[in-house]
Amino acid sequence: MRQIAIFGFGVVGGGLPEVIESCREGINNLLGEEINVKYVLDLREFPDSPYGDRVVHDIDLIVDDPEIEVVCETMGGAHPAYEFSVKAMEHGISVVTSNKEVVATYGDKLLETAEKNNVSYLFEASVGGGIPLIRPFSTSLAQENIVSVSGILNGTTNFILSKMKSEGREFSDVLAEAQSLGYAEKDPTADVDGIDAARKITILAALATGCLADVDKVHAETVRNITPADIDAAERMGGAVKLIGSFRRTDGGICLYVCPQIVGKDNALSGVDDVYNAISVKCEITGDVMFYGRGAGRYPTAGAVLADVTAILSGAAAAEKRQKFTKTDGIVPFEDVKFSYYVRVAADSPADTLEAFANLFDFAFTIDGSPAGTVEIICGNATKRELDSALENVGGVESVIRILE
Amino acid sequence: MRQIAIFGFGVVGGGLPEVIESCREGINNLLGEEINVKYVLDLREFPDSPYGDRVVHDIDLIVDDPEIEVVCETMGGAHPAYEFSVKAMEHGISVVTSNKEVVATYGDKLLETAEKNNVSYLFEASVGGGIPLIRPFSTSLAQENIVSVSGILNGTTNFILSKMKSEGREFSDVLAEAQSLGYAEKDPTADVDGIDAARKITILAALATGCLADVDKVHAETVRNITPADIDAAERMGGAVKLIGSFRRTDGGICLYVCPQIVGKDNALSGVDDVYNAISVKCEITGDVMFYGRGAGRYPTAGAVLADVTAILSGAAAAEKRQKFTKTDGIVPFEDVKFSYYVRVAADSPADTLEAFANLFDFAFTIDGSPAGTVEIICGNATKRELDSALENVGGVESVIRILE
Numbered sequence: 001m002r003q004i005a006i007f008g009f010g011v012v013g014g015g016l017p018e019v020i021e022s023c024r025e026g027i028n029n030l031l032g033e034e035i036n037v038k039y040v041l042d043l044r045e046f047p048d049s050p051y052g053d054r055v056v057h058d059i060d061l062i063v064d065d066p067e068i069e070v071v072c073e074t075m076g077g078a079h080p081a082y083e084f085s086v087k088a089m090e091h092g093i094s095v096v097t098s099n100k101e102v103v104a105t106y107g108d109k110l111l112e113t114a115e116k117n118n119v120s121y122l123f124e125a126s127v128g129g130g131i132p133l134i135r136p137f138s139t140s141l142a143q144e145n146i147v148s149v150s151g152i153l154n155g156t157t158n159f160i161l162s163k164m165k166s167e168g169r170e171f172s173d174v175l176a177e178a179q180s181l182g183y184a185e186k187d188p189t190a191d192v193d194g195i196d197a198a199r200k201i202t203i204l205a206a207l208a209t210g211c212l213a214d215v216d217k218v219h220a221e222t223v224r225n226i227t228p229a230d231i232d233a234a235e236r237m238g239g240a241v242k243l244i245g246s247f248r249r250t251d252g253g254i255c256l257y258v259c260p261q262i263v264g265k266d267n268a269l270s271g272v273d274d275v276y277n278a279i280s281v282k283c284e285i286t287g288d289v290m291f292y293g294r295g296a297g298r299y300p301t302a303g304a305v306l307a308d309v310t311a312i313l314s315g316a317a318a319a320e321k322r323q324k325f326t327k328t329d330g331i332v333p334f335e336d337v338k339f340s341y342y343v344r345v346a347a348d349s350p351a352d353t354l355e356a357f358a359n360l361f362d363f364a365f366t367i368d369g370s371p372a373g374t375v376e377i378i379c380g381n382a383t384k385r386e387l388d389s390a391l392e393n394v395g396g397v398e399s400v401i402r403i404l405e
Numbered sequence: 406m407r408q409i410a411i412f413g414f415g416v417v418g419g420g421l422p423e424v425i426e427s428c429r430e431g432i433n434n435l436l437g438e439e440i441n442v443k444y445v446l447d448l449r450e451f452p453d454s455p456y457g458d459r460v461v462h463d464i465d466l467i468v469d470d471p472e473i474e475v476v477c478e479t480m481g482g483a484h485p486a487y488e489f490s491v492k493a494m495e496h497g498i499s500v501v502t503s504n505k506e507v508v509a510t511y512g513d514k515l516l517e518t519a520e521k522n523n524v525s526y527l528f529e530a531s532v533g534g535g536i537p538l539i540r541p542f543s544t545s546l547a548q549e550n551i552v553s554v555s556g557i558l559n560g561t562t563n564f565i566l567s568k569m570k571s572e573g574r575e576f577s578d579v580l581a582e583a584q585s586l587g588y589a590e591k592d593p594t595a596d597v598d599g600i601d602a603a604r605k606i607t608i609l610a611a612l613a614t615g616c617l618a619d620v621d622k623v624h625a626e627t628v629r630n631i632t633p634a635d636i637d638a639a640e641r642m643g644g645a646v647k648l649i650g651s652f653r654r655t656d657g658g659i660c661l662y663v664c665p666q667i668v669g670k671d672n673a674l675s676g677v678d679d680v681y682n683a684i685s686v687k688c689e690i691t692g693d694v695m696f697y698g699r700g701a702g703r704y705p706t707a708g709a710v711l712a713d714v715t716a717i718l719s720g721a722a723a724a725e726k727r728q729k730f731t732k733t734d735g736i737v738p739f740e741d742v743k744f745s746y747y748v749r750v751a752a753d754s755p756a757d758t759l760e761a762f763a764n765l766f767d768f769a770f771t772i773d774g775s776p777a778g779t780v781e782i783i784c785g786n787a788t789k790r791e792l793d794s795a796l797e798n799v800g801g802v803e804s805v806i807r808i809l810e
Contacts, residue, residue: 029548289697290696307549
């Protein structure tokens, strides 16, 4: 019997005991013995849970117990998750987490603490929920040159954008439905304003480069302004509007950001709908690889936590040489990244509007089927600075959306 | 400097030295030293290759060299790849392969030989080319209950079916183009008749269950009979015709087969076009997960070989507890598997035809837009036996295609 503890008995942590139960046979095949949840650390009591008698409120009871080999930190939030994880590792206990905020913010220090104490710090569940992503990225692709990553990293916004497309509804209307279904939180800021996705792309960029960006400086743009007219335009272009977290290497440093983008139908990400996540990785040798699955949800995410736990308990994790993270200031400012854009302006003459854009951009062309009284232009390549300055000369701009390369 | 050898200097093996060169930095990060190709075993000479001076024709020169740690077997074919791999492992050398035929046929014995000799036998490159698939399947999903696997496992047929769809062309016409582009071989049997895909689904089913089916008994159906009319019908149903390798568990045993199937648009596999492969895995806890990428090609496949080589040289592979294979006779006969079907018959009266089908099947309905003089029916659920016996009573059957659940 191998002993573990859970820090935070919420959605993911609370689902973990059931997942361990469901996977009993597979665990036995891998480890030759069972996994037991000996403690649950939480401020609350859970009198109705079969694990209610394992709830403790004092972390020292857990970290001082020499039987505990792994802590599953499923608390969420940077604090005290960070301090608790460090404390566990300093007591020789490996830590597994589903908490993207703490990994994106303190990943460098957490991995350093793990190395110093000869334990593992794993975070498969922090990006892409149940999708096996971090481990293949860290092992199978370890010797590869990762050129870029583009991902649908937030299931809530993808659910909303998919519904807006399939049912022609307004953002606020679908958000309310997502909230009533439990897919979106009462305060949806972290999801719809791109903060959650920014944390995830920060983690993926660090895996690809070893450089951990300051997550607060990663440009994150909301999807609140996306309208049915935007989605209709993307459809006429044969694609879809998606909230995309992107990373790529440039001469100036690493470049990462989150913003709504129009994804063309030739890109497999355009067909990823509903609460699904997908992460497309462009590799120098392997070409394009995509990982797809449920990016959130109690059981898939708890399943990813369990995969990390068994990797540690089987000895596999200790033998994997994983990327270290070093904090970096070398992010290319979002204002300096060149894009192509979809722009919709209130105007009557397509020819005059196109001429104005053609004078301001490297290229510009109109698309067909625009709503009455508007002209829709695809133009580029331009940085945000160049775009903003160009659009000062054009009146009536209704919408600007970047186009994924 | 870590020493390896390549058995078979063809498409994949011949690309491996370049891939090692391209990944030099990543390899150094992982291993702290370089990988050197000390020998190439081939019947031919390669006087124009920079590796020409490393070519040997006697396997004993390689297996008797105590410096050699890994052999990359990229010969193709079951023999002598099997005997050579066994010999290398008996000399304490780990083996990595891209050869699906030898894994599907002798995987049980090869893994047993590896275990006996305390070395690794890895085959990431045998399914899905460069896609990181076998390793996540064997590690991240090891504790999971794999319910089913459905995959587009052959890039050549997917290229042909995609072109038939996008350009409305006949099978034979697109096959000829694929051959001239080098996407299909002169003798395309293994690809278009499902043999290659059958080997791959046999390997995936063995990873999921530990049971290695007799690959010659796995039902494999050709795509040669698919016509533009079939593809048009699938499009009218909102989907696409794909050559699908499927595995699932049933009460009667494991069930695996390869056949053309109509994939609905809600299934992410329907959007996988061109030479791309995608493997969709349904897991009890994690739900649906899909892996997508280039399923073939010199460099992606050689990249997957290299990933296995570094996993061995870094010590990671030895710490992974991977599935053993045991030969099984317990495959459910294809004739006993129930499906829904698309059936097109030459007939004038949709009502009469529908009535005939409704009397023969659990359900039947017609679809719209049928070519003149034909009626198209969706019906099921029926085994092949039941279908064949029912269709004896219906004249003028032009096409029968299974529908992916």
